[in-house]
Amino acid sequence: MNKDLKAHMIEVLKQGKRFDNRKHDEFRDIKIEKGVVKTAEGSARVSVGGTTVLAGIKLSIGSPYPDRPEEGTIITNVELSPMANPEFESGRPGIDSVEMSRVVDRGIRESKAIDLKGLGIDKGESCWLVNIDVVAINDEGNIKDAASLAALAALTDTKFPEVKDGTINYKKKTKKGLDLSKQPISVTVLKIGDDFIVDPTIQEERAIDARLTVSTLKNKSICALQKGEESPLSFDDVQKMVDLGVKTGAKIRKKVK
Amino acid sequence: MAYKKRLDGRKPGELRPITAKAGVIDRADGSAYFKIGNTAAYATVYGPRELHPRFLRNPKKGLLRCEYRMMPFSGMGDRVRPGYNRRSKEISMVTEKALSPVVDLSDFPNSVVDVFIDLPETDAGSRCAGICAASIALADAGIPMKDLVVALAAGKVDDMVLVDPNYDEEAYDAEVADIPIAVIPSTNEISLLQMDGIIKKTDLKKAMKLGLKATDKIYKIQRAALKDKYKGGKK
Numbered sequence: 001m002n003k004d005l006k007a008h009m010i011e012v013l014k015q016g017k018r019f020d021n022r023k024h025d026e027f028r029d030i031k032i033e034k035g036v037v038k039t040a041e042g043s044a045r046v047s048v049g050g051t052t053v054l055a056g057i058k059l060s061i062g063s064p065y066p067d068r069p070e071e072g073t074i075i076t077n078v079e080l081s082p083m084a085n086p087e088f089e090s091g092r093p094g095i096d097s098v099e100m101s102r103v104v105d106r107g108i109r110e111s112k113a114i115d116l117k118g119l120g121i122d123k124g125e126s127c128w129l130v131n132i133d134v135v136a137i138n139d140e141g142n143i144k145d146a147a148s149l150a151a152l153a154a155l156t157d158t159k160f161p162e163v164k165d166g167t168i169n170y171k172k173k174t175k176k177g178l179d180l181s182k183q184p185i186s187v188t189v190l191k192i193g194d195d196f197i198v199d200p201t202i203q204e205e206r207a208i209d210a211r212l213t214v215s216t217l218k219n220k221s222i223c224a225l226q227k228g229e230e231s232p233l234s235f236d237d238v239q240k241m242v243d244l245g246v247k248t249g250a251k252i253r254k255k256v257k
Numbered sequence: 258m259a260y261k262k263r264l265d266g267r268k269p270g271e272l273r274p275i276t277a278k279a280g281v282i283d284r285a286d287g288s289a290y291f292k293i294g295n296t297a298a299y300a301t302v303y304g305p306r307e308l309h310p311r312f313l314r315n316p317k318k319g320l321l322r323c324e325y326r327m328m329p330f331s332g333m334g335d336r337v338r339p340g341y342n343r344r345s346k347e348i349s350m351v352t353e354k355a356l357s358p359v360v361d362l363s364d365f366p367n368s369v370v371d372v373f374i375d376l377p378e379t380d381a382g383s384r385c386a387g388i389c390a391a392s393i394a395l396a397d398a399g400i401p402m403k404d405l406v407v408a409l410a411a412g413k414v415d416d417m418v419l420v421d422p423n424y425d426e427e428a429y430d431a432e433v434a435d436i437p438i439a440v441i442p443s444t445n446e447i448s449l450l451q452m453d454g455i456i457k458k459t460d461l462k463k464a465m466k467l468g469l470k471a472t473d474k475i476y477k478i479q480r481a482a483l484k485d486k487y488k489g490g491k492k
Contacts, residue, residue, distance in 0.1 A: 038380075052282075060335055081371050
């Protein structure tokens with residue numbers, strides 16, 4: 001971003017305002033539609049302002065890790081598909097997409113929001129694999145938080161398919177779902193100049209100095225953190241950012257259900 | 258078992274329900290959503306823009322580049338691994354060939370028009386849905402075109418010649434043929450033709466005729482989607 005525009009943005013932020021008239025801690029409108037993809041076991045389309053992502057859950061049966069014979073596995077993947085943004089390229093996933101996949105994954109895994117033991121089928125032999133795939137449809141900033149919301153919404157929409165003699169009949173869904181009452185939600189807090197904001201637009205993302213993704217649970221405990229970008233943060237910065245992340249997470253959680 | 262009645266109750270020449278919308282992805286220069294039965298396709302167009310890699314550049318005209326991709330959760334069975342495979346590469350290529358006769362890129366030397374076709378859910382006929390969406394998206398992007406392209410699958414299940422087979426029909430335990438066709442309506446030229454399965458020459462002719470008859474309905478829906486976006490001078 002050019003120097004003058006960034007200086008102007010910092011000036012505006014100092015006055016407590018943003019280019020699109022939002023407050024620093026204000027999210028754009030969140031829209032969640034579940035059950036939008038029939039071929040998936042669970043799905044959700046989430047938009048945050050103009051940003052749209054689509055999440056789908058595929059369940060399959062595989063073998064458990066040797067060191068965790070009683071547990072199932074979750075695998076998370078965020079696709080920054082070139083349809084969503086002229087800067088995204090096709091081909092192998094870039095570092096942004098890998099980081100995003102890992103951050104969404106940690107939010108769900110470390111929160112223990114999914115009972116992995118409950119995904120075991122036959123000890124040491126077979127277990128459920130939960131594939132969480134999030135595809136960016138239209139990027140107008142903050143794909144990260146939209147992806148984490150979509151993953152959660154799609155997981156709550158998931159119904160296990162029927163299993164007969166070890167093979168899955170994808171056409172028949174049972175009533176069994178996944179328990180996600182802990183509701184892990186991540187909020188990315190951006191530092192631009194000396195100000196902190198949430199839910200950035202593309203323009204704000206270009207002006208970013210540092211960011212901190214804060215994943216929280218319903219009981220307000222923190223289940224994952226990830227700092228990103230160039231600038232280091234002071235101890236006080238971190239406290240402020242965590243605080244903003246936790247508060248914003250609680251606000252969003254009310255909208256989710 | 259003789260196939261007398263279609264599994265979902267349609268008549269042989271009847272298409273599944275269709276919805277189409279132009280301009281669904283704001284970041285793109287042009288975009289469209291096309292859904293036929295449970296097969297859905299997004300098409301996004303970016304360009305004309307700078308072409309990489311350089312050796313593909315043509316100083317006489319721009320390049321039309323299509324990419325067909327199934328989303329990981331879009332298959333009827335297991336998860337589809339993202340990224341290129343032989344199937345998606347081939348479909349991307351035939352999609353390009355199906356669309357390029359109507360697209361005129363002679364005003365954009367050395368550049369590329371990228372068309373991304375992304376499928377959130379599929380139930381057979383995905384390449385045809387992709388082509389239908391792509392031609393709406395190209396028009397939405399303002400790319401010079403002679404016409405839209407309409408694509409659909411004709412087919413045969415046991416003794417019945419039909420159009421737009423769904424997945425269950427393609428998997429039916431009998432002699433089955435699947436014939437994807439793309440047509441340029443103004444000239445009645447065929448720009449894509451493939452066939453999988455077993456069919457007699459006379460039935461192929463019948464199936465193609467039945468397919469061509471059904472293209473008109475899709476063509477109307479495609480044009481309506483474009484008109485709908487620009488209705489009242491909005492956007």
